[in-house]
Each structure stands twice: as C-alpha cells, then as structure tokens.
Amino acid sequence: MRNRTLITLAAATALPLLGLPASALAQDAPTTSQPYFEHMVDQSRALGLERIGLRLDAIAALDAPIDDELAEIGEFDPDFARFGGTLTMIDETLADQLLEVLEAVEEVVEEGEDASDLVAAARDLLARAYDAVIPAETRESAAFKGAVMTDLLLGEPGVAEGFEEQVEEPAGFALGWAALQRVKALWGEVADAATEQRRADAENLIATLEAVYPEAEPPEDFTGNPEEAESPSQLLVGILEEVTRADLYPGRDLGVLAGQLAAAIAPGCDAYAAGQDEIGDEVIYAAAYQYESQLGDTLGLFDPEANERVEGLLSQLVTVGDDDDDDEAAAGDDDDAPAPASDDDDDDDDDDNAVAAGDPAEVCTALIGAFTEARGVFGG
Amino acid sequence: MTKRSLGRAGAAALSLALATAMVPSALAQETGYRLYVSNEYSADISVIDPATDEVIETIPISERPGEVRPRGLGVSPDGSVVYISVSDFNTQLQSPEDQIIGIDVRTNDIVTAFHAGGNPERLAVSTDGTEIWASLEATAQVGGYHVDTGVQFAGLRVGVEAEGVAVSPDGQWVYVTAEATHSVSVIDRVNRMVVKHLLVGNRPRVVQFSPDGTRAYVSAEIGGTISVIDTSTHTVINTINLGLDARPVEIAVDPDGSRLFVAGGGTSAIYVIDTATDAVTNVIREQVGRRPWGVAISPDGERVYTANGLSDSITVIDTNCLCVVDSIAGGRGPHSVVVGLVPDAQ
Numbered sequence: 088m089r090n091r092t093l094i095t096l097a098a099a100t101a102l103p104l105l106g107l108p109a110s111a112l113a114q115d116a117p118t119t120s121q122p123y124f125e126h127m128v129d130q131s132r133a134l135g136l137e138r139i140g141l142r143l144d145a146i147a148a149l150d151a152p153i154d155d156e157l158a159e160i161g162e163f164d165p166d167f168a169r170f171g172g173t174l175t176m177i178d179e180t181l182a183d184q185l186l187e188v189l190e191a192v193e194e195v196v197e198e199g200e201d202a203s204d205l206v207a208a209a210r211d212l213l214a215r216a217y218d219a220v221i222p223a224e225t226r227e228s229a230a231f232k233g234a235v236m237t238d239l240l241l242g243e244p245g246v247a248e249g250f251e252e253q254v255e256e257p258a259g260f261a262l263g264w265a266a267l268q269r270v271k272a273l274w275g276e277v278a279d280a281a282t283e284q285r286r287a288d289a290e291n292l293i294a295t296l297e298a299v300y301p302e303a304e305p306p307e308d309f310t311g312n313p314e315e316a317e318s319p320s321q322l323l324v325g326i327l328e329e330v331t332r333a334d335l336y337p338g339r340d341l342g343v344l345a346g347q348l349a350a351a352i353a354p355g356c357d358a359y360a361a362g363q364d365e366i367g368d369e370v371i372y373a374a375a376y377q378y379e380s381q382l383g384d385t386l387g388l389f390d391p392e393a394n395e396r397v398e399g400l401l402s403q404l405v406t407v408g409d410d411d412d413d414d415e416a417a418a419g420d421d422d423d424a425p426a427p428a429s430d431d432d433d434d435d436d437d438d439d440n441a442v443a444a445g446d447p448a449e450v451c452t453a454l455i456g457a458f459t460e461a462r463g464v465f466g467g
Numbered sequence: 468m469t470k471r472s473l474g475r476a477g478a479a480a481l482s483l484a485l486a487t488a489m490v491p492s493a494l495a496q497e498t499g500y501r502l503y504v505s506n507e508y509s510a511d512i513s514v515i516d517p518a519t520d521e522v523i524e525t526i527p528i529s530e531r532p533g534e535v536r537p538r539g540l541g542v543s544p545d546g547s548v549v550y551i552s553v554s555d556f557n558t559q560l561q562s563p564e565d566q567i568i569g570i571d572v573r574t575n576d577i578v579t580a581f582h583a584g585g586n587p588e589r590l591a592v593s594t595d596g597t598e599i600w601a602s603l604e605a606t607a608q609v610g611g612y613h614v615d616t617g618v619q620f621a622g623l624r625v626g627v628e629a630e631g632v633a634v635s636p637d638g639q640w641v642y643v644t645a646e647a648t649h650s651v652s653v654i655d656r657v658n659r660m661v662v663k664h665l666l667v668g669n670r671p672r673v674v675q676f677s678p679d680g681t682r683a684y685v686s687a688e689i690g691g692t693i694s695v696i697d698t699s700t701h702t703v704i705n706t707i708n709l710g711l712d713a714r715p716v717e718i719a720v721d722p723d724g725s726r727l728f729v730a731g732g733g734t735s736a737i738y739v740i741d742t743a744t745d746a747v748t749n750v751i752r753e754q755v756g757r758r759p760w761g762v763a764i765s766p767d768g769e770r771v772y773t774a775n776g777l778s779d780s781i782t783v784i785d786t787n788c789l790c791v792v793d794s795i796a797g798g799r800g801p802h803s804v805v806v807g808l809v810p811d812a813q
Contacts, residue, residue, distance in 0.1 A: 310533075325712050325714065336689050338669060
C-alpha cells in the first residue's frame with residue numbers, strides 16, 4: 088500500500104508563507120466583474136433564451152414520438168416571459184414569429200410527430216432574438232458567458248439539477264444533457280483565457296459530466312447518486328470564475344445581494360407605472376431568480392416573516408416557486424422544534440406589513456421595501 | 468488486509484480474517500490508534516494501521532454500494548467506538564438504511580446500528596458519550612439519539628441542507644452548519660432547543676471546536692473561508708480567507724489547539740492556520756491526493772491524514788516538516804477520516 092517514492096520527497100513540500108497577510112495567501116481568481124449585479128436583467132433574459140434553446144436541442148436529440156413523461160420539454164411560455172416584452176418592443180414581428188413557431192413545436196411534440204423542421208426554424212428565430220435582446224457588448228463579454236454557463240450548470244433546469252431531478256422528472260435529464268452541450272460550446276469561447284492547468288482541469292470536469300450524461304435519453308431505471316453532476320459542476324464554476332474574471336456566486340454577501348435586488352427592481356417599478364407590465368415582469372423575474380436561488384432559504388431561517396413578505400409580493404407579480412421541495416424542507420415537519428430565540432420576535436406585526444394584491448407598481452414599490460428590510464437582516 | 472462480508476462468512480474467509488487481524492492488532496498497539504476512512508462509493512470503511520500506513524481491514528457498510536453511502540464519522544470520547552452516518556444517495560428517499568452505525572475499534576466489529584431517518588450526513592458524539600447528534604440533510608434538522616438505545620430524543624429545525632455537527636468540549640452546545648442557508652445553528656444541548664442561527668461563509672460544510680472550547684471554526688466551501696466563532700457569544704469574530712478556489716471542507720485541530728489543518732478540496736491542498744493569529748502560514752500542495760475532503764490528526768499531533776475523494780487515497784503528512792510522507796490506497800471515494808483509539812494500548 089505504501090508509496091515509497093513519496094518518502095524521498097519529504098523535504099520542502101510546503102509553501103512557507105509566514106509573514107504574509109491572509110489576502111496575499113489566497114489564490115483568488117482576480118474577479119473584476121459582477122455580471123449578476125451589473126447585468127442582472129440581461130442575464131435573466133439570456134436565461135430565458137438559453138432555456139428555450141435547451142428545450143429545442145433536447146427535442147431535436149430525442150426520437151419522435153417523445154415519451155409523455157418528457158412532454159414538458161416543449162413548454163416554452165415561462166421562459167419566453169423572461170424576455171418577450173423587450174423583444175416585442177424591439178421587433179414585434181420577430182417576437183410574434185418566434186412565439187408562433189414555439190407554439191407549433193409544442194403542438195407537434197404533443198402529437199408525437201417529428202418536429203425537426205420546426206425546431207430548425209425556431210433556432211434561427213431564437214438566434215435573432217438573442218442578438219436583438221442582449222446588447223452585443225454584453226453578450227460577447229467573458230463575464231456574461233461565465234454567468235450563462237453558471238446558470239446552465241447550477242440553475243434549473245441545468246446540468247446538476249437536471250441529473251438530480253431525473254428520478255421524479257425525467258425531462259430534467261434531457262434538459263441537463265442539453266445544458267451540458269451548450270456549456271461545452273460556450274467553454275470553447277472562453278477557454279483561451281485559461282492557464283494550461285485550468286484548461287486541463289475544466290476539460291477533465293467536462294469529460295466527467297459527459298460520462299454522467301452519455302445521451303439525451305434518460306436512463307430507464309436510475310439508482311445511482313442523484314448528486315453525481317453537482318460536484319463537477321461546482322468545481323467547473325470555480326474555474327470559470329478564474330477564467331472569466333467574474334464573481335459567479337452573487338450570494339457570497341447576502342446583505343449586498345439584498346441591496347442590489349432593491350436597487351435593480353426600481354426600473355421595473357417604473358415600467359409598471361408606465362403601463363409596460365411585460366417589461367416590469369422581466370425585471371421581477373430576474374430578481375425572483377436571484378432571490379430564490381441565493382437568498383430566500385436563508386432569509387426564511389433568519390426572519391421567516393420577512394421571507395414570507397418577499398415571496399408574497401413576488402408571487403403577486405410573476406409566477407414563482409415552481410419547485411417547493413426546499414420550502415418543505417425548510418419548514419420542517421416537527422412540531423416539537425422550538426423557534427430560535429430572537430430579540431424582535433413578534434407575531435403581531437404580520438398584518439401591518441401585508442400588502443394587498445393590486446396595482447403592480449405599488450406591489451413593486453413594496454417589494455423594494457421588503458428587499459431593503461432583508462438587507463438589514465444580514466447587516467448590509 | 469481483511470475484507471469482511473456483510474453476510475455469513477465462510478470458514479475459510481473467517482480463518483483468514485482472524486489470522487490477518489492478529490498482526491495489525493499488535494502493530495496498532497505500537498501507536499495506540501487506528502484510522503477509519505469512510506468510502507462513499509464502495510460503501511465500506513477502510514481501517515488503517517498508522518504504524519505501517521496499510522489498510523488492515525475493510526468493513527462493508529451496505530450491500531448496495533453506489534446507492535448507499537457512509538459519510539460523516541465521529542468517535543466516542545474514549546476513542547473506542549467509531550460512529551458512521553449512513554444514508555441513501557437519493558436524499559429524498561426515506562431508506563431503511565438511513566442509520567448510525569458503531570464500530571468497536573478493538574475488534575472492528577459493528578456493535579451498534581440504529582435508524583436515523585432524514586439522510587444523516589455527519590454526526591458528533593457528546594462529551595459524556597451518551598448522545599449522538601446527527602445532521603439530517605433531507606429534513607433540515609439535527610437529530611439527537613441516545614447511544615445506548617438508539618432512540619431519537621430530539622429533532623430540531625436548523626438550516627436547509629444541514630451538514631456539519633460538533634458538540635462543544637463542555638457539552639453545553641451543539642453547532643450545526645447548513646449548506647443552503649449559509650448558517651450555523653446553535654443548540655442548547657441540555658434544554659434541547661435552538662438558541663440562535665448565525666450567518667457564516669457561503670456553503671458551510673464542517674464545524675470544529677478548539678480544545679478549550681472558546682472558539683469554533685467553520686469551513687465555507689463556496690466562500691473559500693474559515694469563520695472563527697467566539698463561543699461565549701456565538702458570534703463570528705473573524706473570517707480567514709483561503710481563496711475562492713480552495714473549497715475547504717473538513718478541519719482538524721491540533722491537540723494543543725495551536726494550528727488548524729483544513730482540507731482544500733478545490734485545490735487539492737491542505738491549509739495550515741495559526742490559531743493565535745488566524746493567519747494561513749503554509750499551504751501543503753505537493754503530493755497531496757486529489758480533492759481532499761476529510762482530514763484528521765493523530766493524538767500526538769505528529770501526523771495529519773487526508774481522505775482524497777478523487778484519487779481514492781489517504782495522504783499522510785508529517786506536521787513537523789509539513790510535508791507529505793506517504794500515500795495509502797483507499798476504497799472508492801474516501802469522504803472522511805477519524806482516529807479511533809485502541810483501548811489496551813492507552
């Protein structure tokens with residue numbers, strides 16, 4: 088068992104670092120961009136466009152007729168809402184054409200027929216929509232691509248989550264496979280900025296993920312580790328942070344994130360006030376995505392009422408919470424579990440902060456207040 | 468090396484087991500301790516004799532490797548029993564194999580096993596040896612269990628995706644980390660209640676107390692940090708930056724409390740921290756196995772051992788030269804490592 092050769096290497100294998108400040112020791116990727124803060128809404132619009140692309144890629148890769156349990160792959164509406172208002176404003180004809188062909192794809196998939204021609208047409212329109220909605224300077228930046236890849240790796244549906252959810256939602260596997268193909272393509276666009284070692288590391292991780300996702304078709308009987316894709320996906324995002332010089336975990340400082348959300352939705356509130364509800368919705372979708380993926384669980388632990396307030400306001404504006412598994416876990420089911428001690432524990436103020444359903448601009452403004460309150464919870 | 472069977476062992480296998488077990492037993496007495504490594508993918512425990520740095524026994528934990536996994540490890544206060552949290556890979560599946568298993572260090576026999584539903588990930592034994600506290604990943608709870616009966620006496624809500632657990636040296640507090648809420652929940656062990664949640668670095672994994680109990684250290688995988696907690700106030704008083712790529716997981720505290728050894732899963736490195744200054748003094752990289760997650764230190768503080776998940780190995784580090792002196796082939800997917808004490812040798 089012993090590796091004798093190592094014994095001879097005993098001397099001086101540790102890097103002496105005495106006297107250096109901790110910050111100098113940290114081998115941080117020098118992050119210069121914060122794409123989720125700087126372009127939060129554009130990243131969300133891109134996520135909608137990318138998700139539609141994943142669905143089209145998965146449909147193209149699966150043989151018709153697509154099994155009923157995979158039919159949800161052809162549901163495009165929630166993703167279109169992330170960018171549809173802006174696209175309509177820029178090019179109404181293109182928006183109508185895209186929506187029309189997506190509806191046709193959905194119908195053909197439901198009928199169990201071959202959708203190849205329609206998928207090809209939809210891809211062409213989607214590419215034009217991408218160019219129209221996301222400014223060229225943004226979409227060509229490495230940080231933006233890093234964030235897109237992060238969403239594809241860690242978001243939903245994505246590489247890590249799709250594999251984990253396949254037991255209950257086989258469509259997740261096919262979409263995870265498609266997400267991986269897209270990550271591979273995008274990695275090719277930024278890989279030149281990587282060191283030789285980091286490039287090798289990333290390609291090893293991608294190879295690991297390819298072994299996890301050998302094809303788009305979900306396995307019939309899965310019994311392995313549902314989290315098999317998570318660790319390589321997380322490690323790959325770590326490399327992407329270094330290569331794209333971007334902070335790809337916006338939840339590292341929750342107070343800052345809550346403050347950013349409060350600021351980011353202000354233009355959405357203005358859009359609602361101006362009667363541009365679809366534009367307002369795009370902003371709220373962007374904020375809701377960050378809130379749910381980065382902040383909601385934690386606020387729910389530290390200040391459940393504040394979390395309920397935010398969730399209530401978000402749900403008045405857009406469709407949120409399509410996966411309640413975490414909520415169930417967070418709520419727990421043990422009546423014996425005592426609430427943590429809190430200096431400001433006061434159930435009586437629930438109603439004081441409730442916002443009735445109504446004008447979206449007013450709800451949006453209340454949401455700014457709720458995010459600001461959340462920032463206070465985390466000392467931001 | 469002995470490879471045990473879960474089922475009824477044949478006479479020949481049993482004879483072999485007895486014969487091989489005698490030699491390492493004698494060797495183990497030279498050091499007084501053994502290493503126990505949980506192997507996530509082969510669903511077994513490697514027992515290592517530190518006198519020879521060889522695996523002397525492999526203890527199967529489940530007949531469903533790849534579906535059931537042993538992960539977190541804990542040790543009784545006298546070091547004589549090693550406890551393992553075992554769970555299904557599918558965190559949402561309420562498997563009968565979600566359980567806590569105890570192994571006698573003297574015999575390497577499984578001496579206790581009881582159900583712990585909710586996907587137990589890591590555990591800690593109370594300082595009086597009567598209780599086990601386990602993080603229940605699937606239910607966002609920490610479970611308290613009587614060691615002698617296996618009966619659950621507490622199920623308290625903590626953060627989402629509970630993971631690291633530690634009992635303070637004075638037995639008063641149980642700290643539980645939660646990955647998804649970036650939190651540590653503080654539990655009053657005697658009164659069985661959560662008294663506080665505190666925010667630490669992003670995606671906290673493991674918590675360890677200093678030997679004197681005045682400090683707790685929490686690794687944050689995404690944050691790339693170690694949070695230093697003053698246990699008298701349960702507040703974070705310092706954050707040690709290891710770098711975003713470090714991906715720290717387990718922490719071993721030197722017996723005298725002067726140094727921390729942190730497993731950097733992202734960089735395949737071990738970070739050495741001076742607890743007097745909270746400064747990183749050394750980073751051991753060369754010859755460390757790939758993706759070290761687990762780390763433990765010998766009772767005399769002379770050796771550090773890491774469980775390397777991607778290279779299926781255990782790295783042995785000399786704490787004087789802070790250099791790698793050996794590498795031991797382990798099972799598939801080493802997750803954690805602890806030190807068990809051989810009673811007769813103490």
